[in-house]
Amino acid sequence: MRFEPLLEVKDLTVHFRSEEGxxxxxxxxSFNVGRNEILGLVGESGSGKSQTLLAIMGLIDxxxxxxxxxxxxxxxxxxxxxxxxxxxxxxxxxGMIFQDPMTSLTPVHxxxxxxxxxxxxxxxxxxxxxxxxxxxxxxxxxxxxxxxVADRYPHQLSGGMRQRAVIAMAMSCNPALLLADEPTTAxxxxxxxxxxxxxxxxxxxxxxxxxxxxxxxxxxxxxxDKVNVMYAGRIVEEGPKEAVFLQPRHPYSWGLFGxxxxxxxxxxxxxxxxxxxxxxxxxxxxxxxxxPRCPHAHDACLQEPPLAGPVGHRxxxxxxxxxxxxxxxxQEGAA
Amino acid sequence: MTMATAQKPLLRAxxxxxxxxxxxxxxxxxxxxVHAVNEVSLEVMPGETLGIVGESGCGKSSLGRCLTRLQDxxxxxLEFDGRDITDLSLRQIRPLRREMQMVFQDPAASLNARRxxxxxxxxxxxxxxxxxxxxIEDRVSELLRRVGLRSEHALRFPHExxxxxxxxxxxxxxxxxxxxxxxxxxxxxxxxVSIQAQIINLLAELREEFGLTYVFIAHDLAVVRQIxxxxxxxxxxxxxxxxxxDEVFSTPRHPYTRVLREAMPEPRLHAKRPExxxxxxxxxxxxxxxxxxxxxxxxxxAKERREVQRPALVKAADGxxxxxxxxxxxxxxTGLA
Numbered sequence: 001m002r003f004e005p006l007l008e009v010k011d012l013t014v015h016f017r018s019e020e021g022x023x024x025x026x027x028x029x030s031f032n033v034g035r036n037e038i039l040g041l042v043g044e045s046g047s048g049k050s051q052t053l054l055a056i057m058g059l060i061d062x063x064x065x066x067x068x069x070x071x072x073x074x075x076x077x078x079x080x081x082x083x084x085x086x087x088x089x090x091x092x093x094x095g096m097i098f099q100d101p102m103t104s105l106t107p108v109h110x111x112x113x114x115x116x117x118x119x120x121x122x123x124x125x126x127x128x129x130x131x132x133x134x135x136x137x138x139x140x141x142x143x144x145x146x147x148x149v150a151d152r153y154p155h156q157l158s159g160g161m162r163q164r165a166v167i168a169m170a171m172s173c174n175p176a177l178l179l180a181d182e183p184t185t186a187x188x189x190x191x192x193x194x195x196x197x198x199x200x201x202x203x204x205x206x207x208x209x210x211x212x213x214x215x216x217x218x219x220x221x222x223x224x225d226k227v228n229v230m231y232a233g234r235i236v237e238e239g240p241k242e243a244v245f246l247q248p249r250h251p252y253s254w255g256l257f258g259x260x261x262x263x264x265x266x267x268x269x270x271x272x273x274x275x276x277x278x279x280x281x282x283x284x285x286x287x288x289x290x291x292p293r294c295p296h297a298h299d300a301c302l303q304e305p306p307l308a309g310p311v312g313h314r315x316x317x318x319x320x321x322x323x324x325x326x327x328x329x330x331q332e333g334a335a
Numbered sequence: 336m337t338m339a340t341a342q343k344p345l346l347r348a349x350x351x352x353x354x355x356x357x358x359x360x361x362x363x364x365x366x367x368x369v370h371a372v373n374e375v376s377l378e379v380m381p382g383e384t385l386g387i388v389g390e391s392g393c394g395k396s397s398l399g400r401c402l403t404r405l406q407d408x409x410x411x412x413l414e415f416d417g418r419d420i421t422d423l424s425l426r427q428i429r430p431l432r433r434e435m436q437m438v439f440q441d442p443a444a445s446l447n448a449r450r451x452x453x454x455x456x457x458x459x460x461x462x463x464x465x466x467x468x469x470x471i472e473d474r475v476s477e478l479l480r481r482v483g484l485r486s487e488h489a490l491r492f493p494h495e496x497x498x499x500x501x502x503x504x505x506x507x508x509x510x511x512x513x514x515x516x517x518x519x520x521x522x523x524x525x526x527x528v529s530i531q532a533q534i535i536n537l538l539a540e541l542r543e544e545f546g547l548t549y550v551f552i553a554h555d556l557a558v559v560r561q562i563x564x565x566x567x568x569x570x571x572x573x574x575x576x577x578x579x580x581d582e583v584f585s586t587p588r589h590p591y592t593r594v595l596r597e598a599m600p601e602p603r604l605h606a607k608r609p610e611x612x613x614x615x616x617x618x619x620x621x622x623x624x625x626x627x628x629x630x631x632x633x634x635x636x637a638k639e640r641r642e643v644q645r646p647a648l649v650k651a652a653d654g655x656x657x658x659x660x661x662x663x664x665x666x667x668x669t670g671l672a
Binding site (some may be wrong): 244 | 391532602
């Protein structure tokens with residue numbers, strides 16, 4: 001028996017009309033998120049990872065944006081859903097966390113009041129019960145002295161505590177899906193480690209699925225089950241985390257892994273950086289958009305390659321499997 | 336790295352402190368003070384790269400600005416190339432700017448948006464009265480090529496460049512007058528990883544080619560390790576550990592170094608990931624740092640002594656220095672957790 005995925009994104013395209021022409025931010029992205037699953041969307045700036053997330057949330061409201069494709073959540077099509085219907089889902093069944101916690105918090109109300117507001121907007125719950133539930137949530141995200149923190153304003157908390165408060169708010173209605181856009185990028189590493197542990201714990205405690213958008217491969221390695229690598233608006237590689245990290249198939253993924261200096265062991269004299277820079281989204285090269293930076297590019301790359309490969313681990317590259325096997329950089333100490 | 340014993344440090348800081356006063360209150364007694372840099376002593380040998388790591392608010396940027404005298408020093412002593420430059424006036428410091436330069440995180444902030452890149456790169460020559468106009472033009476082209484850009488880029492404006500290219504321009508400008516010392520403050524942290532690697536490679540090449548000495552400040556341990564010979568770890572304004580770049584992170588001796596290392600997410604799945612020791616709570620307010628060891632409020636191994644006495648940075652026979660009453664011996668000390 002097959003379970004329906006919690007979220008099914010099909011052929012999602014996000015274009016923006018601009019003075020420079022059409023900006024192709026997301027170009028035909030498809031993926032699923034299963035229940036209780038953490039999906040990492042990785043890529044560099046301009047890869048389309050954040051726009052993909054915003055599209056799922058229905059938060060792209062620029063008059064110059066052109067969206068197409070399908071986003072089905074629990075079987076319901078979200079694309080084109082009127083705002084009021086969307087509002088019943090967002091915040092209740094889909095929670096959101098952004099890089100800057102102040103995107104989600106208002107400075108003029110206490111933390112507790114803001115969580116109470118979210119709860120009462122979506123659920124039939126009394127003021128007193130909502131307040132108690134808010135304190136419980138603040139406690140659940142590991143904030144010490146939850147009762148007193150509930151009465152504090154955002155500016156009275158540290159960055160890490162604010163992000164925890166936002167997570168508490170996002171989790172308030174027990175969402176089936178949590179969308180997190182660079183949730184730890186603005187935090188120090190010691191605090192980041194705490195927040196990542198917390199996101200992992202949320203899945204256990206609340207049974208939520210998570211889409212984690214990040215530029216940090218380390219963050220994905222520590223939290224995700226599945227990984228989508230994005231480049232210039234497309235998914236160039238997707239698969240289970242172990243497959244993508246231990247046997248990456250796309251030359252862009254090779255370049256990304258080679259760009260990160262190791263923490264231990266011998267230091268390479270040079271990092272195998274990727275030459276050049278990502279293309280402008282308003283002037284994409286013909287065919288594979290990684291072609292101008294790819295050391296293995298050849299004539300066949302003038303055609304846009306489809307996502308293909310072994311079951312569950314696919315990449316958008318025309319290199320045959322044998323060549324991938326041969327060219328993939330050997331990872332030191334790989335098992 | 337082997338260093339002749341007779342060599343003198345290019346840069347030496349002795350008990351250097353930087354204190355900021357908050358100007359909020361008219362009553363001097365109510366003004367709060369922050370020891371952004373608290374009695375830091377360090378030496379940088381010619382040709383060496385000293386990395387400085389720490390989380391936000393640890394004072395690493397303030398230290399960098401003090402080391403290049405972009406900021407006044409509150410107390411302590413700073414020597415550059417054997418000369419005491421602690422109290423030099425702005426006028427006295429200016430000729431020294433040829434020899435010590437800085438590169439910043441946001442290159443755009445240090446590049447005048449209304450001037451062409453060629454102009455921006457020619458400026459150091461003009462300020463220091465070096466070279467005739469035609470000669471300057473040649474040197475600007477040469478600089479651009481050296482950092483991986485093209486000479487025709489001189490005619491463009493900063494906004495026409497990507498983040499990585501802007502940082503290349505920032506580096507070109509810092510290197511224009513062949514300084515001895517380059518202090519780089521988070522030079523790659525705003526860049527995407529693939530571009531980050533390009534800039535790290537470039538800095539390593541330039542160091543080789545021009546015999547440069549670097550102080551490289553960043554929060555990313557792997558980046559710092561990649562480019563540094565030695566690394567200093569800072570916490571709340573103080574250096575808590577210094578040592579060889581490979582050894583400091585593989586066998587940390589200060590509990591904070593270990594916490595920092597273990598908190599870094601590891602992108603290499605096959606790498607043996609150290610079990611993460613949870614660090615308690617947040618960074619204390621720098622306005623009221625804890626007494627004694629600054630890390631004792633969050634330290635898993637803190638004992639009474641830490642709260643009373645501030646541990647000094649003590650150098651061991653192997654060249655490693657650590658400011659801890661109960662230093663760790665390796666990455667996984669037994670019986671302590």
